[in-house]
Structures are given as structure tokens and as C-alpha cells.
Amino acid sequence: MSAPPLELHGLHKTFGALAVTRDVNLSLAHGARHALIGPNGAGKSTLINLITGVLSPTAGRVSIAGQDVTKLSSDRRVKLGLARTFQINSLFMRLTVAENIGLALAARHGLDGRIGRPLARREALVAEAAEGLRTLGLLDLAGRRINELAYGQRRQVEIALALALKPKVLLLDEPVAGVPSTEGKRLFQLLERLPEDVAVLVIEHDMDLVFRFAKRITVLVEGGILVEGSVSDIRSDPHVRDVYLGKRGHD
Numbered sequence: 024m025s026a027p028p029l030e031l032h033g034l035h036k037t038f039g040a041l042a043v044t045r046d047v048n049l050s051l052a053h054g055a056r057h058a059l060i061g062p063n064g065a066g067k068s069t070l071i072n073l074i075t076g077v078l079s080p081t082a083g084r085v086s087i088a089g090q091d092v093t094k095l096s097s098d099r100r101v102k103l104g105l106a107r108t109f110q111i112n113s114l115f116m117r118l119t120v121a122e123n124i125g126l127a128l129a130a131r132h133g134l135d136g137r138i139g140r141p142l143a144r145r146e147a148l149v150a151e152a153a154e155g156l157r158t159l160g161l162l163d164l165a166g167r168r169i170n171e172l173a174y175g176q177r178r179q180v181e182i183a184l185a186l187a188l189k190p191k192v193l194l195l196d197e198p199v200a201g202v203p204s205t206e207g208k209r210l211f212q213l214l215e216r217l218p219e220d221v222a223v224l225v226i227e228h229d230m231d232l233v234f235r236f237a238k239r240i241t242v243l244v245e246g247g248i249l250v251e252g253s254v255s256d257i258r259s260d261p262h263v264r265d266v267y268l269g270k271r272g273h274d
């Protein structure tokens with residue numbers, strides 16, 4: 024079996040005297056459905072920033088598919104197969120969903136150096152965009168402009184855009200945050216349709232989603248890993264209940 028899609032080895036990050044990430048070791052399996060949870064301020068966003076290359080660690084390593092990327096830029100990491108959900112403001116609001124996906128695909132093919140003749144290229148992009156949307160159950164949105172979509176639908180399109188990069192690893196940073204519960208259900212369904220060969224790491228406060236979606240869970244507390252295990256391990260762990268699940272009032 025090839026190297027895990029994503030590995031963190033002894034990651035450590037300090038801001039001045041404050042250690043925000045403490046000796047984090049994590050390995051995402053092929054096709055992982057892995058959730059990272061923890062109370063506010065546990066260091067989840069910092070860890071994502073270390074993985075994507077927005078921040079450099081004070082010590083430790085990040086590897087993508089066995090390649091050490093610790094010193095590489097965010098862009099290089101994306102090219103090696105690390106995608107995160109795009110922010111909504113990166114969508115072209117006046118273009119349709121299909122056009123947005125088409126542009127992301129065009130950028131990827133351009134990067135791959137696989138630019139063919141214009142007409143053939145356009146047809147191939149349209150077909151690939153449609154296929155990607157169909158896989159996610161979003162084909163009915165293809166012709167809609169982003170500025171006509173509800174917030175939850177825009178978040179679905181962000182995920183489709185990230186997948187257009189054909190990543191090995193997909194990072195989802197609070198995919199249902201701010202999404203009304205009626206739309207959240209649709210987002211759940213989309214997450215269940217993510218391609219099996221993509222390893223997914225989700226940071227999420229919504230425990231219903233975490234327990235439904237994830238196969239493994241890592242609990243972060245004060246920058247370090249408290250425990251990692253299966254959903255049932257985490258549900259029954261008394262320490263997790265104390266530090267996290269007991270605090271359901273968490274925003």
C-alpha cells in the first residue's frame with residue numbers, strides 16, 4: 024500500500040510563549056473519513072493552517088502521500104493533492120455553478136499542461152463539470168448563478184470546487200457552520216456522496232454530523248491530542264465527555 028495521503032509528525036507551534044500545537048501526530052488513511060474536534064481555542068484552526076501551509080510549524084513535519092511538504096508553499100501543497108473548501112467569496116457570483124466548476128477544471132488542466140484544442144477542451148470541461156456535479160447530486164444547480172443560491176447551496180458548490188482539483192486529501196473546515204438546519208440536511212447528503220478514494224479531514228462543531236460522517240475522530244485539547252479512536256471509542260471516553268461533549272452550549 025502506498026504512503027498515507029496525509030501525515031503529521033510531531034507538529035509543534037508556538038506563538039511567543041504560548042504552545043498552540045503540541046506534538047501532534049496524525050495519519051489519514053486512504054479514503055479516510057476523519058474528524059477533528061475539540062473545544063473553542065483547542066487549536067483546530069491552527070492545525071489546519073499548519074497542514075495547508077498558511078503557518079509554518081516550530082517543529083515537526085507534514086507529509087502528503089509520503090512527500091515532506093513542511094517547507095513548501097500552500098500552492099505547491101494544492102498541486103500535490105491537498106484541497107480545502109474554498110471560501111464563498113472565491114466563487115464568481117454572476118457565473119453559474121457549472122461555469123464556476125468549469126473554471127476550476129480549466130485551471131487544473133492548465134496546470135497539468137493538458138490544454139487541447141479550444142472546442143474539444145470546452146466540451147471536455149462541460150462534460151467533466153456535469154459529471155462532478157452529478158456525482159455529488161448537484162446537477163439540478165448546474166445552470167443557476169451563484170448569487171441566486173441559498174447560503175447552504177453555495178457551501179455545497181465550494182465543496183464541488185475543491186473536488187474539481189481531484190485531491191488526494193480534502194479538508195473541510197466547519198462545512199455546516201452558519202447553514203440553516205433545513206439546508207444542513209442536504210449538505211449531509213452531499214458529504215455522504217464524496218468520492219471514496221478521497222481522504223477527508225473535517226473540523227466540525229456539530230456532533231450529529233461528526234458521529235454520522237466520521238469513521239475516526241481525533242480530539243484536540245489545548246493544542247495536543249487527548250485521544251484518537253473510532254466513533255464508539257470517542258462516544259464512550261469519559262475524558263472526552265468531560266472536556267468536550269459536556270459542553271454542548273459551545274458555539
Ligand SMILES: Nc1ncnc2c1ncn2[C@@H]1O[C@H](COP(=O)(O)OP(=O)(O)OP(=O)(O)O)[C@@H](O)[C@H]1O
Nearest residue numbers: 038039041043061062063064065066067068069070
Ligand atoms: N496568530 C496568533 N497569535 C497568537 N495566538 C494565536 C494566534 N492564532 C491563534 N492563537 C491562539 O491559539 C489558540 C488556538 O486557536 P485556534 O483558533 O487554532 O483554536 P480553534 O480550536 O480553532 O478554536 P475555535 O473552535 O474557536 O475556532 C487560541 O488560544 C488562540 O488565541
